[in-house]
Every structure is written in C-alpha cells, then in structure tokens.
Amino acid sequence: MLQVGIFGITGYAGYELARWLQRHPQATVAWAVSESNAGSSLAAVVPGPLDLPLLALEDADWGAVDVVFTALPHGVAARTALLAQSHGVRVIDLSADLRLDSAASYQQWYGAAHPDPALLSAPYGLPELNRAALVDAQLIANPGCYPTSVLLGLAPLIAMQAHLDTAPIIVNAASGVSGAGRSLKQNLHFVEANENFSPYNIGHTHRHVGEMEQELGKLAARPLTVIFAPHLLPVQRGILSTMYVQVRQELALADVQRAYGERYAAEPFVRVLPPGQLPTLAHVTYTNQCAIGLTMAQPGLLIVTAAIDNLVKGAAGQAIQNMNVMYGLPETLGLQ
Numbered sequence: 001m002l003q004v005g006i007f008g009i010t011g012y013a014g015y016e017l018a019r020w021l022q023r024h025p026q027a028t029v030a031w032a033v034s035e036s037n038a039g040s041s042l043a044a045v046v047p048g049p050l051d052l053p054l055l056a057l058e059d060a061d062w063g064a065v066d067v068v069f070t071a072l073p074h075g076v077a078a079r080t081a082l083l084a085q086s087h088g089v090r091v092i093d094l095s096a097d098l099r100l101d102s103a104a105s106y107q108q109w110y111g112a113a114h115p116d117p118a119l120l121s122a123p124y125g126l127p128e129l130n131r132a133a134l135v136d137a138q139l140i141a142n143p144g145c146y147p148t149s150v151l152l153g154l155a156p157l158i159a160m161q162a163h164l165d166t167a168p169i170i171v172n173a174a175s176g177v178s179g180a181g182r183s184l185k186q187n188l189h190f191v192e193a194n195e196n197f198s199p200y201n202i203g204h205t206h207r208h209v210g211e212m213e214q215e216l217g218k219l220a221a222r223p224l225t226v227i228f229a230p231h232l233l234p235v236q237r238g239i240l241s242t243m244y245v246q247v248r249q250e251l252a253l254a255d256v257q258r259a260y261g262e263r264y265a266a267e268p269f270v271r272v273l274p275p276g277q278l279p280t281l282a283h284v285t286y287t288n289q290c291a292i293g294l295t296m297a298q299p300g301l302l303i304v305t306a307a308i309d310n311l312v313k314g315a316a317g318q319a320i321q322n323m324n325v326m327y328g329l330p331e332t333l334g335l336q
C-alpha cells in the first residue's frame with residue numbers, strides 16, 4: 001500500500017485528491033498538511049464526509065510517506081517539492097512550478113524568478129503523451145487544466161502534420177468556477193459569476209499559453225502559436241475547449257476521425273466521439289475522461305472540441321493517474 005501525503009488538502013484540487021484516493025485500492029492518505037488550519041480537522045474546514053487531522057509542516061512524518069501531492073499555489077509548491085526531495089520523498093506537483101522547461105519561461109509567464117530551476121527537469125505528466133518518462137520518476141509536473149484539454153485535443157492532428165503552422169491555433173475555452181481555486185476574488189463572487197459569462201486574459205496573455213505552446217511545439221518539433229480566449233462559466237466544474245485549426249485544404253474529416261480513433265484506441269481516459277457528436281461537460285464531469293469531437297467547418301478549417309473535468313483529468317485524477325504510472329500500477333486503478 002502506497003502511503004501518500006497531501007499539501008493543500010483544504011483547496012479544491014487537494015480535496016478532490018483526497019476524495020479519489022479514498023477509493024484507491026493501493027494508496028492511502030497517511031497525512032495532510034495545512035498552512036492555515038493546522039491543528040484543526042479536514043471536516044471542520046471543508047464540510048463533507050472526509051475527515052483527518054490537519055498537520056503543521058513541522059509535524060509531517062516524512063518517513064511515513066512514499067509520495068506527496070503538492071496542491072498548492074505556485075511558488076509555495078516548488079519550496080515544498082524541494083523539501084520533499086531533501087527527505088527522499090517523491091513528488092507529484094499540481095501547480096505550475098515544475099511544468100515549464102526553463103527559468104526564463106517561468107519568469108515570462110509567472111512574473112517571478114523560479115525558486116529552483118533544477119526542478120524544471122521534472123517530466124510533464126500527461127501520460128497519454130509522455131508515459132515512458134513518468135515511470136519511476138521522482139518528480140512529476142502535473143499539467144494545467146486548460147492545457148490538458150488542448151494538448152489531448154490537438155496531439156493526433158499535430159502528429160498527422162496536417163495543420164498549417166503559418167496560422168496560429170485559436171482556442172476558445174470556458175472553465176467552471178472551481179478552476180480559479182478557493183480563495184476569494186471579486187469576479188468569483190456568486191453575484192458576479194452566476195448567470196454571467198466572462199472572458200478573461202484573452203489573447204496571448206493567460207499563463208497557460210506558455211505551457212500549451214511549449215508542449216505543442218515539442219509535438220510539432222517547431223514553434224506553434226496559440227491564441228487563447230478563456231472564459232469563466234458559472235458552473236462548479238468542467239472545461240470545454242474549442243480549437244480552430246487551419247489545415248491542408250484536401251484534408252478529409254474521415255481521415256482525421258480515423259487518426260484520432262487509432263491514436264486513442266488504447267487510452268482508457270480519452271474518448272473520441274463518433275462523427276457528428278460533440279462533447280459537453282456532462283460527458284466528463286466527476287470522471288477522469290477527456291471527450292473529443294471533430295468538425296470540418298469548411299475545407300481547410302478543422303474545429304476540435306475537448307471537454308474535461310478541471311478538478312479530475314485537469315488536476316487530481318490526472319495526478320493519481322501519474323502516481324499509478326510512476327509506481328507501475330495499472331493506470332486506471334482508483335479512477336474508474
């Protein structure tokens with residue numbers, strides 16, 4: 001039985017981890033650390049059925065765990081990952097602190113010097129695209145929620161070399177409010193968010209653009225530009241990303257559909273919908289699934305639509321999938 005520690009369990013992603021790990025047959029939560037609620041218990045801080053003591057960092061028994069999940073704000077997560085490493089404990093980090101390949105890129109997108117650029121050698125934890133690098137890894141960078149939907153949605157097309165890299169890929173996406181985390185911000189208030197629909201950080205500014213361009217560029221073996229328009233959708237969870245890609249004029253939808261079907265045939269968590277069907281949040285919420293739909297809008301313009309649950313395939317579920325791969329367990333263990 002793997003012994004697991006969680007940092008940030010009172011947050012949305014950390015709590016979701018605890019919920020799923022409760023059902024994992026080969027992992028158990030040994031302890032959880034809380035920065036602001038140490039000494040209290042989980043049920044007292046987050047109403048719900050889960051309960052365990054919340055420890056102060058100095059009370060965490062590093063010898064009692066095999067791996068920790070850091071579901072913390074970026075910056076804080078890197079420092080915690082370093083501490084875990086110094087105790088010989090493996091880390092799966094849900095923040096952005098391990099995802100980018102260089103300190104310069106982290107500075108560009110996160111506006112701060114990286115706490116320890118050596119951490120940036122961690123493999124990118126999108127198992128469907130990078131499985132081999134995750135086996136036996138000591139550190140894994142769990143991908144961002146929006147990038148998960150975009151990378152899974154575009155990877156087979158990039159592999160076909162059918163896209164035209166003279167045009168940017170345009171991604172129009174919407175996320176449920178849990179995507180922004182639990183801390184209070186004015187635009188997340190019920191009155192502001194409910195029955196509203198708001199774009200934010202559109203263009204080439206959202207932090208996830210750097211991550212998307214980095215990983216898409218690796219798949220394409222050349223730089224690609226992403227124009228990204230995220231929106232806040234007044235639902236609790238779920239991401240729907242609609243991607244507009246200029247492709248070769250002669251590319252037939254049937255060929256794209258076949259390539260996607262073949263690419264993901266053996267993937268338990270990616271579902272390519274039949275022609276004419278489009279993913280919705282209802283296809284994926286509360287699951288570790290990504291659902292993908294394909295549409296040829298006109299010759300030369302493909303629309304790929306991908307849906308995930310931001311807290312599951314976009315965060316906690318993917319992190320558990322990564323833990324399974326890291327330890328050579330069946331990848332779907334605890335996730336179905």
Ligand SMILES: NC(=O)c1ccc[n+]([C@@H]2O[C@H](COP(=O)([O-])OP(=O)(O)OC[C@H]3O[C@@H](n4cnc5c(N)ncnc54)[C@H](OP(=O)(O)O)[C@@H]3O)[C@@H](O)[C@H]2O)c1
Pocket residue numbers: 007008009010011012013014033034035036037070071072073074076077094095096143144145178179180181182183310311314315
């Ligand atoms: N929400 C999503 O859909 C999602 C998806 C993918 C990735 N992520 C990433 O996962 C990480 C956690 O996200 P989240 O949405 O769960 O965030 P959250 O709801 O705001 O929770 C973060 C938790 O971190 C803990 N924490 C420790 N030190 C902190 C500090 N200095 N400032 C603030 N919180 C601190 C807090 O719990 P204690 O005080 O109890 O320790 C807090 O509950 C973030 O890096 C986020 O970008 C989130």
